Amino acid sequence: MANTAVIGLQWGDEAKGKIVDLLTENHDIVVRYQGGANAGHTVVTGGQTFKLSLIPSGIFRPNVQCVIANGVVVNPKTLLAEIDGLRKRGVRVGGNLMISSRAHVILPWHVEEDRILNECPTGEAIGTTLRGIGPCYRDKIGRSQAVRVGDFYEAGWRERISAVAESKRRMLEPLGVAADSPALDAQAICGEYADYAERLRPFVSDTTQFLLDAVDSGQRILFEGAQGALLDIDHGTFPYVTSSNSSGMGIPAGAGVPGRHIHKVLGVVKAYCTRVGGGPFPTEQDNEIGQHIRQRGQEYGTVTRRPRRCGWFDAVAARYTARLSGTDAIAVMLLDVLSALPEIRICTAYELDGERTDRFPDHVERLRRVQPVFESLPGWQKEISDVRRLGDLPANARKYLDRLGEVVGRPVEIVSVGPDRAQTIFA
Numbered sequence: 001m002a003n004t005a006v007i008g009l010q011w012g013d014e015a016k017g018k019i020v021d022l023l024t025e026n027h028d029i030v031v032r033y034q035g036g037a038n039a040g041h042t043v044v045t046g047g048q049t050f051k052l053s054l055i056p057s058g059i060f061r062p063n064v065q066c067v068i069a070n071g072v073v074v075n076p077k078t079l080l081a082e083i084d085g086l087r088k089r090g091v092r093v094g095g096n097l098m099i100s101s102r103a104h105v106i107l108p109w110h111v112e113e114d115r116i117l118n119e120c121p122t123g124e125a126i127g128t129t130l131r132g133i134g135p136c137y138r139d140k141i142g143r144s145q146a147v148r149v150g151d152f153y154e155a156g157w158r159e160r161i162s163a164v165a166e167s168k169r170r171m172l173e174p175l176g177v178a179a180d181s182p183a184l185d186a187q188a189i190c191g192e193y194a195d196y197a198e199r200l201r202p203f204v205s206d207t208t209q210f211l212l213d214a215v216d217s218g219q220r221i222l223f224e225g226a227q228g229a230l231l232d233i234d235h236g237t238f239p240y241v242t243s244s245n246s247s248g249m250g251i252p253a254g255a256g257v258p259g260r261h262i263h264k265v266l267g268v269v270k271a272y273c274t275r276v277g278g279g280p281f282p283t284e285q286d287n288e289i290g291q292h293i294r295q296r297g298q299e300y301g302t303v304t305r306r307p308r309r310c311g312w313f314d315a316v317a318a319r320y321t322a323r324l325s326g327t328d329a330i331a332v333m334l335l336d337v338l339s340a341l342p343e344i345r346i347c348t349a350y351e352l353d354g355e356r357t358d359r360f361p362d363h364v365e366r367l368r369r370v371q372p373v374f375e376s377l378p379g380w381q382k383e384i385s386d387v388r389r390l391g392d393l394p395a396n397a398r399k400y401l402d403r404l405g406e407v408v409g410r411p412v413e414i415v416s417v418g419p420d421r422a423q424t425i426f427a
C-alpha cells in the first residue's frame with residue numbers, strides 16, 4: 001500500500017501522533033492537510049516527549065519530507081516557535097519541511113474574534129481552543145478579508161494587511177474590541193509579520209504541485225489527520241465541531257490530492273472516549289469512572305490543558321465515523337488505561353425517543369436526547385504496558401479488543417499499551 005491516511009474516529013486526541021510516527025517508517029512524505037495550532041500531537045521518541053501542533057509528526061525521521069498543505073491554517077508565530085523548539089533539541093528542520101503558499105494565515109484579530117464569537121445561540125459555548133481557527137477559516141470562505149501565506153511574498157502585501165485591519169476594526173469595535181487594541185494595529189502587525197515571512201520564506205512553496213508530482217512518481221504519502229471525525233465541520237456534531245473537515249473527507253481538498261490516491265485508511269480510536277469543549281457526549285461518565293480514566297490516561301488538553309471529559313467507548317459513533325472516513329482497519333490506543341477496572345462498558349446502540357437505533361443522529365439536539373445502551377465486559381486488572389504480543393494480553397483484554405473490532409465493523413490492526421514507540425502490538 002503506497003499512500004495511507006491516519007484519521008481520528010472520535011472527538012480528537014486519539015494519540016494519532018504516535019501512530020503517524022510509527023507508520024512514517026514506510027512512507028516518504030507526511031502531510032498535514034487541515035486544522036492548525038488547535039491540534040496537539042504528542043510523539044515520544046528516544047525517551048523524549050515532543051508536542052507538535054503544526055509540524056507533521058514525521059519530522060523525527062530522517063529522509064521524510066513533511067508538508068503543511070493548503071488546508072491548514074498557519075499561525076506563523078506558533079510555527080516558528082515550534083521550529084526553534086525542535087532545532088534546540090537536535091531535530092533537523094530545514095528542507096525537510098514545506099509550507100503551502102495557499103495555506104491561510106492566522107492574524108491577531110482572529111484570536112480576538114474567537115474569544116468574542118465562541119458563544120452559541122443554545123447557550124452552551126462551543127469551547128474552542130481560542131487559537132483563532134474558526135475565524136481564520138471563516139475569512140477563507142468569505143475571501144475578502146483572507147490572507148494566505150503566499151500573499152507575503154507579493155508586492156503590496158502591507159497595504160492589503162492595513163486594509164483588512166481597517167475593515168476588521170469596523171467589524172470588531174461594536175463588539176467591544178478597542179480601536180487601539182494591539183490586535184488591530186496594522187503597522188505593528190506588518191512589522192511582526194514581515195519578520196515571520198522572511199524566516200518562513202525557505203519553507204514556502206507550491207505543495208499541491210509537489211504532492212501531485214509525488215503521486216506520479218510513486219512516492220509513498222502519509223496523510224496525518226488532526227482532531228477527530230466527530231469534530232468534522234460537515235459530518236460531525238455541529239455546531240460543536242472544529243472548522244475543517246477532520247474526517248477523511250478533508251484530504252483531497254486540504255492537500256490537493258484526489259481521493260483515489262488514498263490507498264489505505266487507518267482509523268484511530270481510544271479504548272474509551274474523550275471530548276474537550278462543549279457539545280453532547282452520550283457515553284460521558286461524569287463520575288468516579290470518568291475521573292479514574294482522566295487520571296490514568298492523563299486526559300488533559302495538550303494545547304489548552306483543559307481536563308478532558310471522559311466516558312466509555314461509543315461504538316455507534318465510531319462505526320459511523322469509520323464508514324465516513326473509508327476506514328480499512330483500526331488502531332486501538334491507550335488500552336492500558338482501562339487495566340484497573342473490574343468492568344468495562346461499550347455503547348452498542350442508542351435509545352432515542354423510546355426507540356432503539358444504531359444510527360448516529362444528524363442533529364445535535366437529537367444527540368443530546370439519546371440514552372446509551374451499554375454492553376458490559378469483564379476487565380482484566382493486570383498491568384499490560386509491557387505486553388508486546390496479542391497472545392500475551394490477558395484473555396479479557398483480547399475479548400474486549402475482539403468486541404471493539406466487531407462493533408466498529410473494522411479489524412483491529414494496532415494496539416497501543418503506552419506512549420512509547422515500543423509499547424505497540426501489531427495484531
Ligand code: IMP
Binds near residue numbers: 241
Ligand atoms: P477550535 O478548533 O479551536 O475552533 O475548537 C472547536 C472544538 O474542537 C472545541 O470543542 C475544541 O475543544 C475542539 N478541538 C479542536 N482541536 C482539538 C484537538 O486537537 N483535540 C480535541 N479537541 C479539539
